[in-house]
Each structure stands twice: as structure tokens, then as C-alpha cells.
Amino acid sequence: MTEYISPGCALIERFVATLEALPNVDVESVLWDSSLACLRQIVAEVRLRTTVEPVVVAITTKKTACPRDVRQLLSQFKELRSVYRADVQFLLAAESLSPGAKELLQAEHVGYYDSGGSLFLSAPGVYVLIDKPQPKPQEKTVRSLFSGRRANVLHALLIHPQDWFGVTDVSLRAQVAPSTASDVLGELERFDWLASRGKGPGKERHLREPGELLNAWAERLAGSTVPISRRYYVPGLKSDAQIQRLGRVFDEHQVVYAVSFEAAAQRYAPFLSSVSQVRAWLIPSPGADAAFAELDARFVTEGANLTVIETKTAGELLFREQVNGLWLASPVQVYLDLLRGEGRAKEMAEHLRRERIGF
Structure with a gap:
């Protein structure tokens, strides 16, 4: 039976409920100890008993995470191993995770769970990969990039994929307000589709992988039709x-x-x-x-x-x-x-x- 030392966030509670439904995995305890705060964002520990050996899952949480966020998190996890037990399994619980973020976490054997029910956990005696559609808030954010004036910014970047652009350059070429260009570039940076150089008003970006952006746009159009007037x-x-x-x-x-x-x-x-x-x-x-x-x-x-x-x-x-x-x-x-x-x-x-x- 699961032992809850103190109440935790609903997202982690749903994660624990998912684990409890797995065969050959028993959730022994969930620790919400304030002493964990010194361990750099680790908010809970879930202790599991598997057919091979006990597993400790150390959990950190974020509202949303894209590749850039995950890279920072992976660096923190590497530092944590020197002060944490060596056999710990780290896991990121987030309201929404981008596809690129999930790929990075899987490649580094770091677990994840999102509010849509997607789960990845790789540890001795347990391997779980559940892939479900993106939660609606994240899906809406991604979809909005490929419509209206925001899509004009993508169009400008794809036409000149090797060029470095400042916000003003992009807004002029895409015929959108600088604020719109800035918002879109910020979102693309979070999805790790852009490389950047410089800081402040002189900051410039260019497409890191134009093919990935075009693929994502094509995927958004799948099944749609062009209106005929x-x-x-x-x-x-x-x-x-x-x-x-x-x-x-x-x-x-x-x-x-x-x-x-x-x-x-x-x-x-x-x-x-x-x-x-x-x-x-x-x-x-x-x-x-x-x-x-x-x-x-x-x-x-x-x-x-x-x-x-x-x-x-x-x-x-x-x-x-x-x-x-x-x-x-x-x-x-x-x-x-x-x-x-x-x-x-x-x-x-x-x-x-x-x-x-x-x-």
C-alpha cells in the first residue's frame, strides 16, 4: 500500500496512480519531505519494488518543457548524482512536454510523465513507454504557430533558412508586428528549432534544422483541405x-x-x-x-x-x-x-x- 508522508501535487499523484496500475511493480512509498528541497528542485521521491531490485525515482516538476529546458535539467541531474544515491532514477513531471523534450529524455534514460498520460521510465526491473497525444494547452500553442500572421514568420525563416535574422528583419520580411515576430522566435527557440547568437536588441537567430520545421508544418496540415472559392x-x-x-x-x-x-x-x-x-x-x-x-x-x-x-x-x-x-x-x-x-x-x-x- 502506498504511504503518503504529506500531500503532494496532483500531477505526481496521477503519476503514482499510473505506476500502481503496472504489473510487477509495487509503490512502497511517496516522500514529500522538505529536506528534499536542498537537492535542487527534487520535490518528491517514489520508492518502487520490482521483480529485480528496489528503485528510487527522484522527481522534479515543470509546467512545460521543451528541448532547451531539458538540456538544462540534464546538466543539473548530472551534478545531483554526486550528492544523491548513485542508483537513483530521475524523472521530470510536467503539464506538457514537447516531442523533442521527450526524445532527449529517452536518449539519456531519464523518465518523464505529463498531464496527457505519457510516461517513460527505464530502471532495473521496469521499462515503461506510454505515448499519448499532447495535452490541449501544449497542442494549442504548437498549432497557433502554423496559422495566421505567426505562420508568416515561419514562412520567412524557411525561405531563407541559412540567414541570421534579428526581430526587426523578420518582422519586415514577414509583414508582421515586431511583437509577433519576437513571440514566434521565442517559441521556436524553446522547441530548439533555432540557433542564436548575441544578446539584447542585437540578438540574431537562424533555423537549426529547417527540415524539421517544415515537417512539423506539414504534419499540422495533414488531413486538411484548401478552401475553394x-x-x-x-x-x-x-x-x-x-x-x-x-x-x-x-x-x-x-x-x-x-x-x-x-x-x-x-x-x-x-x-x-x-x-x-x-x-x-x-x-x-x-x-x-x-x-x-x-x-x-x-x-x-x-x-x-x-x-x-x-x-x-x-x-x-x-x-x-x-x-x-x-x-x-x-x-x-x-x-x-x-x-x-x-x-x-x-x-x-x-x-x-x-x-x-x-x-
């Missing part, structure tokens, strides 16, 4: 000459647009023998309506060869490139759009990433 049939749009004409007419009427999906990917990194449809992001305007009239574009529900995705913000049009007179969405935007496409779109996305994006 209008479908048109434009006579002769299959020919390259007519697609170029579309670009000229849009420019003449000062339409702000960016072709994406297969038609753009084909121009960045040819993959298909032909493309049957042009899909473009577009900011609605009277000029756009005039351009459609000049192109003899007819609104249809079936048989469309021009799909327009209307947007009120310039996020999807950031870093667009003009190629042979046609504005194309950035390779990063095209890649993300293709992942939400159908048919061979995902194959084309991987080809574009390999041949043009490069990470």
Missing part, C-alpha cells in the same frame, strides 16, 4: 501560351495573385507530362472581376480548369516569385498546398521539395 472554365487554358496570357491580363488589371499547386510546381521542378488545371491564390478586387471578363472565364461547378482561392491576407502570397511573366507562390507555399491536393499531388510535393527546396 471559385471555379472557372477558361477557353484554351491548357496551353502554356494561354497560361502566360492569364498572367498578363492579371497584371494589366493589377490583380494580386500567385499560382500554386501543380501548375506552379511544374514550373519550379517539372514532374508531370501535362497539367490540366491552374489553381491560384488571389486577393479579391474589382480588377480581378474585370480580368475574368477579359479572359472569358465562365463560372462552373464541373469541368473547371481555373480554380481561384480567395484570401483577404497576403500570407499565402508572401515571397511569390515571377517566372516567365507568371507570379508563382513560393516553393514552400506550393509544397504545403500540394500536400493538401489529390491524385499525384503528394508525389509532386516530394519531388518539388527534393529538387527545389532542398531540405
Whole structure:
């Protein structure tokens, strides 16, 4: 039977309840002794009896933890071993842990438990790995990075992955407020996606692993679809000459647009023998309506060869490139759009990433 010397935090109590449900593991005692305070953040000890030998788990707690937090904690644990018993098993209990934090802890054989029920414990006679979805507060924080104006900052970093940026540089390129840029850079630093140098106003960052950030963004989009605003049939749009004409007419009427999906990917990194449809992001305007009239574009529900995705913000049009007179969405935007496409779109996305994006 578990012995509680004094009341503890609910998170540790849930951790203990999880241990008690494990086969071949008995929780002998949970110590909430004030003398533990001298041991650098160790707030509780859980003593276990296993089929091999007794195990002492020393627990520290945090509200949230990302790779940067874990590296600091691992350094503290190494120091603690000189004043603690050598066979102790350290464990971090947190409301939420990032995937990178969990990977680091597993690699160092340090246990963890979070409020979502994820658990890792590696000790003589017991090995437990329970992986559950991130708790909602952490999930919401991560998800918010990939939407709205915050996503513009990610876009700016991925377009120039080797550049070092200050907050002002990023905010100007991403067309966001400096406070938004600063918040996003701070979050990315916590997730260990950024390297940094300097201090204060002169501090600069750049992406440590751009491929990991792009993978995370792609994962967030999994299963989602791009909203379709209008479908048109434009006579002769299959020919390259007519697609170029579309670009000229849009420019003449000062339409702000960016072709994406297969038609753009084909121009960045040819993959298909032909493309049957042009899909473009577009900011609605009277000029756009005039351009459609000049192109003899007819609104249809079936048989469309021009799909327009209307947007009120310039996020999807950031870093667009003009190629042979046609504005194309950035390779990063095209890649993300293709992942939400159908048919061979995902194959084309991987080809574009390999041949043009490069990470």
C-alpha cells in the first residue's frame, strides 16, 4: 500500500496512480519531505519494488518543457548524482512536454510523465513507454504557430533558412508586428528549432534544422483541405501560351495573385507530362472581376480548369516569385498546398521539395 508522508501535487499523484496500475511493480512509498528541497528542485521521491531490485525515482516538476529546458535539467541531474544515491532514477513531471523534450529524455534514460498520460521510465526491473497525444494547452500553442500572421514568420525563416535574422528583419520580411515576430522566435527557440547568437536588441537567430520545421508544418496540415472559392472554365487554358496570357491580363488589371499547386510546381521542378488545371491564390478586387471578363472565364461547378482561392491576407502570397511573366507562390507555399491536393499531388510535393527546396 502506498504511504503518503504529506500531500503532494496532483500531477505526481496521477503519476503514482499510473505506476500502481503496472504489473510487477509495487509503490512502497511517496516522500514529500522538505529536506528534499536542498537537492535542487527534487520535490518528491517514489520508492518502487520490482521483480529485480528496489528503485528510487527522484522527481522534479515543470509546467512545460521543451528541448532547451531539458538540456538544462540534464546538466543539473548530472551534478545531483554526486550528492544523491548513485542508483537513483530521475524523472521530470510536467503539464506538457514537447516531442523533442521527450526524445532527449529517452536518449539519456531519464523518465518523464505529463498531464496527457505519457510516461517513460527505464530502471532495473521496469521499462515503461506510454505515448499519448499532447495535452490541449501544449497542442494549442504548437498549432497557433502554423496559422495566421505567426505562420508568416515561419514562412520567412524557411525561405531563407541559412540567414541570421534579428526581430526587426523578420518582422519586415514577414509583414508582421515586431511583437509577433519576437513571440514566434521565442517559441521556436524553446522547441530548439533555432540557433542564436548575441544578446539584447542585437540578438540574431537562424533555423537549426529547417527540415524539421517544415515537417512539423506539414504534419499540422495533414488531413486538411484548401478552401475553394471559385471555379472557372477558361477557353484554351491548357496551353502554356494561354497560361502566360492569364498572367498578363492579371497584371494589366493589377490583380494580386500567385499560382500554386501543380501548375506552379511544374514550373519550379517539372514532374508531370501535362497539367490540366491552374489553381491560384488571389486577393479579391474589382480588377480581378474585370480580368475574368477579359479572359472569358465562365463560372462552373464541373469541368473547371481555373480554380481561384480567395484570401483577404497576403500570407499565402508572401515571397511569390515571377517566372516567365507568371507570379508563382513560393516553393514552400506550393509544397504545403500540394500536400493538401489529390491524385499525384503528394508525389509532386516530394519531388518539388527534393529538387527545389532542398531540405
